[in-house]
Amino acid sequence: ETGVTQSPTHLIKTRGQQVTLRCSSQSGHNTVSWYQQALGQGPQFIFQYYREEENGRGNFPPRFSGLQFPNYSSELNVNALELDDSALYLCASTDTGYEQYFGPGTRLTVT
């Protein structure tokens, strides 16, 4: 158990819709990162938030956005969903900077 939770576990959306995924980090973890994992691939870095500010972004379009809140929770929002957005979405939090703690992920299916 990493102490990082994500909701929902599974989600089915239609192309063009918008989705919000949620992550709850351990208390004191001021950094949260989001990753997308397509089937059979390793996770790909989407972006990171540090103390409620975006602190780095991978090669993902602006329709992927996020928020981090003072209570160590965070959100990943995806607008205008595409079929290729179907994936496992993972959040990871840390306080030390070297060990990141991953949640179990949200499985998103876009039809």
Next chain:
Amino acid sequence: DAKTTQPTSMDCAEGRAANLPCNHSTISGNEYVYWYRQIHSQGPQYIIHGLKNNETNEMASLIITEDRKSSTLILPHATLRDTAVYYCIVRVAWSGAGSYQLTFGKGTKLSVIP
């Protein structure tokens, strides 16, 4: 960050040592070697990391060659619960705000056989 090369898959008998190799021939002097694993349907889990000295913790040992161009993760007594995809990641030490970004490859699928 330096690129890594890992075998696609490996088998190991239960109770034996599992030795997972990783090649990182372009590693720079300030880059660390990290290992994470991902058990089916779960998020990745940190295992160990090192710079140039061998490291050991309660989960595994990390052996880095003297030229640092390759490393081996050792699980001393593999169990069925160690069946997972193991990722070797090389990246610079993080000194800025927040934390480092992880760049995952496809990893090595380790199957522990009863």
